[in-house]
Amino acid sequence: MxxxxxxxxxxxxxxxxxxxxxxxxxxxxxxxxxxxxxxxxxxxxxxxxxxxxxxxxxxxxxxxxxxxxxxxxxxxxxxxxxxxxxxxxxxxxxxxxxxxxxRAEAPLPTDERSGLEHRMDWRFLDVRIRPAARLLFAVQTTFEQGMRAYAYEQGCTEMHTPKLMGTASESGAEVFKLGYFNTSAYLAQSPQFFKQMAIAAGVDRVFEIGPVFRAEPSFTSRHATEFTGVDVELAWISDVEDVMRFEERMLAHAIALVAERHGDAIEETFGAELAVPETPFPRVTMAEAQSMLRADGWDPEGAKEDLDPEGERALAARMLKETGHEFVFVTHYPTGIRPFYHMRSADDPGLTLSFDLLWKGLEITTGAQREHRYDRLIEQAAEKGMGTDPLEDYLNCFRYGCPPHGGLGMGLARVLMVMLGLDSIREATFLFRGPNRLTP
Amino acid sequence: MxxxxxxxxxxxxxxxxxxxxxxxxxxxxxxxxxxxxxxxxxxxxxxxxxxxxxxxxxxxxxxxxxxxxxxxxxxxxxxxxxxxxxxxxxxxxxxxxxxxxxRAEAPLPTDERSGLEHRMDWRFLDVRIRPAARLLFAVQTTFEQGMRAYAYEQGCTEMHTPKLMGTASESGAEVFKLGYFNTSAYLAQSPQFFKQMAIAAGVDRVFEIGPVFRAEPSFTSRHATEFTGVDVELAWISDVEDVMRFEERMLAHAIALVAERHGDAIEETFGAELAVPETPFPRVTMAEAQSMLRADGWDPEGAKEDLDPEGERALAARMLKETGHEFVFVTHYPTGIRPFYHMRSADDPGLTLSFDLLWKGLEITTGAQREHRYDRLIEQAAEKGMGTDPLEDYLNCFRYGCPPHGGLGMGLARVLMVMLGLDSIREATFLFRGPNRLTP
CATH class of the missing domain: 2.40.50.140 (Nucleic acid-binding proteins)
Structure with a gap:
């Protein structure tokens, strides 16, 4: 031809x-x-x-x-x-x-001035004709390359964990269910349990980039029913600080690579300068964050256990002013709002050894040290009212020598959204999936 | 701690x-x-x-x-x-x-002499205690690294296409169906349509490693209901030869990297020498392959359009003897046994511009030049008895300037299985999924 x-x-x-x-x-x-x-x-x-x-x-x-x-x-x-x-x-x-x-038919069904939903209906043309959309996937490629280079250098093994599960083990509420021959299966909400299985299997450090599925009817600019997760799990950690240190270095490395290759194009196309973050990122405990925010008038009833998006933005603004840093780790989430498998503080069992990472006020990562002691896990699952039967395969991993470990899960599109200053996760995904969108 | x-x-x-x-x-x-x-x-x-x-x-x-x-x-x-x-x-x-x-409980529930199904029940211990299982994931990591390095160097963009689809477009028969809010969704059998959409979106070369789902009740040693696919799609190709050339070079590059890093360990653990293949790999048309095999007594009724596993093994043995090569591309599959979106030969519309790649007699890849002309696609879909309504989003891609393109899909576990001489794809997957297995 x-x-x-x-x-x-x-x-x-x-x-x-x-x-x-x-x-x-x-x-x-x-x-x-x-x-x-x-x-x-x-x-x-x-x-x-x-x-x-x-x-x-x-x-x-x-x-x-x-x-x-x-x-x-x-x-x-x-x-x-x-x-x-x-x-x-x-x-x-x-x-x-x-x-x-x-030959292209005329007229084209979309142009640069089309609204977001219409552009998504014709996403292939939208990406082809808008330089911003084209640049996004080049940036994504480089960003993943940078994360992988760091992870490999740190001894990570690339794992592909199953997306089909026999039980809706993590929570059950937000899980897609499907017919599977004569039984049912569920789509994994995250590689959480499986990457911990890899740790129990003697894989020293786990790295995975793959799809995760959330049956949440959320219509915000930062939620999707299917998105690409970046997952890391590290064995033999001393504490959750090891996980945060890994993440901040991985991000700094990957962002530096993006800045080097695409910094000028990003500035030209998105009008945003991509600053390579310095490590370590600032850390603030949830308790500190809340008292800082409450001093500024946030949550006047003092009822909130977690930060809401408004609180996250206010915290980020304050940290930027105080430290000059766009990133902040919020640590030590209360036990009540974290899953049963989080390790709790030995000093205060009301706190988990956990963190979220915010970039410019948007949560891009959740992480924690995991509880690896079988007896504690059983207790904590019971306390959260979870039956242990559907958890059997998972819990068995902790009966035969599972080392201390912790890890993190990052939403790739959220990171790109913040990095490039996009209004919606829809713009940071090739083909977005939401409660009302399964096409194209 | x-x-x-x-x-x-x-x-x-x-x-x-x-x-x-x-x-x-x-x-x-x-x-x-x-x-x-x-x-x-x-x-x-x-x-x-x-x-x-x-x-x-x-x-x-x-x-x-x-x-x-x-x-x-x-x-x-x-x-x-x-x-x-x-x-x-x-x-x-x-x-x-x-x-x-x-502390591990005693006795352990599995050991090196346990049967395959039992080992899979306790896969985390199986992987931890068997050096062969541990080595596998190190090899997988390096192999992917090698493929990515080649693909990036060739200008590929890493894409993450959705696994949730609104219609069961490719065939319908072997697709998992799930409840999706007030409607139904389907799990993608391959990124085929979406990577073609990326081509229509102006992405020059697409690379993706991700899960694919097949609702096939197959119980062979080489089938799974969920496996990791390696997908490539190349725009502006001259012909399908461009795709084969890309694949053989990508494989040679990645296998060389594996041989360099793990060659000794593979030989020690699996007793198999990993030979780095020379390029180009031999090519044989389906017609030539069949006449060679029939001369040796295969398919005495002359009824088969496709190669069966026995035919694939016989062909590989013969090609190894004649060319010294472990790989062989079988090209020009008949139109009747290839999907509607394959491009057909201009000289003989009964043949598609397609190939399978066999390694030591096992099919590890299917590839083709795709039909990018809208009118032809409509004709070919109709000829195969497919309704075009569920294909609308897909077919629209070809109405507004879709370039010629072609690509390939490779089964990662199959490649590892052949590379390391494993008996079953179950051994080449961290957590296998089959009709009877959704756990652990």
């Missing part, structure tokens, strides 16, 4: 001045004048101008260009000419052949 | 002779004699001996060692002593403190 010259990326054209090359991309704009035909072709790297002087009847290039529509997929073969007058890099292509590989 | 000396990996002990260190691991064996107590401790890197001369009443080390059981999780702090008599590296630890972090 495509022949002849090797494809050249538009961003590399400068190296091919004077030569005949092929570029593959989409028709960004078309300007068909009486004597001249101008085309701007865009590939995933850049845009370039194609300039053709009409040859009249029987000119196949003229005919092909005349047949085009915006967003058609084309392959243009022609000579690269240095022309300082041309805006796009001072280059143009004088076409010798134009192949229309897939 | 753990204090004092920094943890040292057992494989690094030689660098600490004469110093007091802590090692963290499991009790591999215990030998409690009248005067001496010997312990072999194993961490994820190696094993070492702990030697203690009993101190009598009030000796806390003696008491702690006496309390131990096999597979208990311990932290041993003591001096590293050079002792050429000791088998494990000519070193031993003379303990000053023994912390029992999690």
């Amino acid at each position: 495509i022949h002849a010259n090797e494809r050249v990326h538009v961003s590399d054209l400068r190296q091919h001045v004077g030569r005949t090359v092929s570029v593959c991309g989409w028709v960004n704009t078309l300007r068909l004048q009486r004597k001249m035909q101008f085309l701007v072709v865009r590939d995933h790297t850049a845009m370039t101008q194609v300039t053709h002087r009409r040859g009249g009847d029987g000119d196949p290039v003229e005919a092909a260009l005349e047949s085009l529509s915006t967003e058609s997929a084309v392959r243009i073969t022609g000579r690269v000419v240095d022309n300082p007058v041309v805006k796009l890099g001072g280059l143009e292509i004088v076409p010798e052949r134009v192949e229309v590989l897939n | 753990i204090h004092a000396n920094e943890r040292v990996h057992v494989s690094d002990l030689r660098q600490h002779v004469g110093r007091t260190v802590s090692v963290c691991g499991w009790v591999n064996t215990l030998r409690l004699q009248r005067k001496m107590q010997f312990l072999v401790v194993r961490d994820h890197t190696a094993m070492t001996q702990v030697t203690h001369r009993r101190g009598g009443d009030g000796d806390p080390v003696e008491a702690a060692l006496e309390s131990l059981s096999t597979e208990s999780a311990v932290r041993i702090t003591g001096r590293v002593v050079d002792n050429p008599v000791v088998k494990l590296g000519g070193l031993e630890i003379v303990p000053e403190r023994v912390e029992v972090l999690n």
Whole structure:
């Protein structure tokens, strides 16, 4: 279907001045004048101008260009000419052949001014035509690469834990249930139990990036029913501080890589400067955070055990002012609002050895040291009113030498949302899934 | 909980002779004699001996060692002593403190001689006590790292496509269905449609490693209801050869990395030498493969359109003999046994521009050039008797400038199974899922 010259990326054209090359991309704009035909072709790297002087009847290039529509997929073969007058890099292509590989229907069903829901209906076009959407996935790729590089260097093993579970063990309420041959299965809300099983299996440090599923009817800008989780679990930790130290270093490493490769593009596209955070990140206990916030008028009834989004934003603003830092670990959550498998403080069993990490006031991570002692787990599950029968496979892991361990779970789209200053998690996901959205 | 000396990996002990260190691991064996107590401790890197001369009443080390059981999780702090008599590296630890972090119940519910199903019931112990199982995940990590390194270098973008779908679009028969608020959803059988959407979205090259779900009641050694898929999709290809070339180079690169890091361990543990394949891999059309096999007596009725497992093994044996190569691409599958979205040969519409990749006679990949022309897709779907309504979101991608593209899907566990010479995909998966297995 495509022949002849090797494809050249538009961003590399400068190296091919004077030569005949092929570029593959989409028709960004078309300007068909009486004597001249101008085309701007865009590939995933850049845009370039194609300039053709009409040859009249029987000119196949003229005919092909005349047949085009915006967003058609084309392959243009022609000579690269240095022309300082041309805006796009001072280059143009004088076409010798134009192949229309897939003509786009007109009009397009969406454009840059379409509303969010409509853009999501036509997400493939939305991503293709908006530079901000395209940049997002390049940033995601680099960010994951940076996290993996750090995790591998720290001895992590990449695990793929099952998403199908036989019991709705974590809570039951927010779990999707499906028919499974003659029985039922559930979709994992997180790799939590399975990554702990990997720790019990002697895997020293677990790393996983994969989908997690939440049957929550939440319609906020930061919730999804399916999202990509980044999970880490570390064996033989001394305390939860080891987990926080791992996370802040992993993030600093990955953000530095993103800043290095995409910092200029992020600033240009999103108008946001990406600051590489210094480690350690500030830490504040939940009790300290609440008394600070209450002094500023938050939660006047003094009824809240947890921070609400307003409290998270207020805390972040205060910490930024006091420490200059965009990140803050909130630690020592009360036992009442954390799951049974969290380890509790030896000094105060009303507190868990846990944390959330906020970035610019949005929770991007939950983490903790886990309780690895079988008897304590049984007690804590009972105290939370959980039956131990559905937990049997999980609890067995703690009967035969499970080491102390802790870990964290991070929402990838939330991190990207904060990093790029996006309004909604929908913009930070390729194909968003929510209570009202299962398509495209 | 753990204090004092920094943890040292057992494989690094030689660098600490004469110093007091802590090692963290499991009790591999215990030998409690009248005067001496010997312990072999194993961490994820190696094993070492702990030697203690009993101190009598009030000796806390003696008491702690006496309390131990096999597979208990311990932290041993003591001096590293050079002792050429000791088998494990000519070193031993003379303990000053023994912390029992999690005592294992006795007896253990499984051992190295347990049957496969029983080992799977206790998979965390199975992985911990069998060196072959532990090595597998180290190999998996390196193999993925190698594939990603190649894919990134080739300009791939890491995408996370949804596993929840609104319609059972690919076929419907082998799809898990779940309740989704007031409607139903389906689990993706592959990222096929979504990675093509990413191509239509202008992502030049797509890379994804993630779970795929098959509601097939298959009980073979090579099928699972959930497995990890490695997916690649490439835009602007000239033909399907571009996809095969990408795959063989990606595999050669990743296998070379595995051989470099784990070649000796693989040979020692699995008794198999890991040969780094040369590129290009041999290619044979389905028609050629069948006539070669029929000449050797396969399928005497001449009724089979596809290769069966016996045919695949026979073909691999013959290709190995003729070319010395363990891999073979089988190309040009008949239209009748490939999905509607495969591109067909311009010369012979009865053939698709497709391939399977066999390694040592096991199919590890299916790939193809996709049909990107909307009209053809509509025709081909109709020809296969598929309604286009559930395909609407998918088909829309081809109306607005979708470039030519093709890709491949690879089963990660199958590759590991062949690489390490395992009998079953169950051994190549952390927590296997099959029609009869949803636990642990």
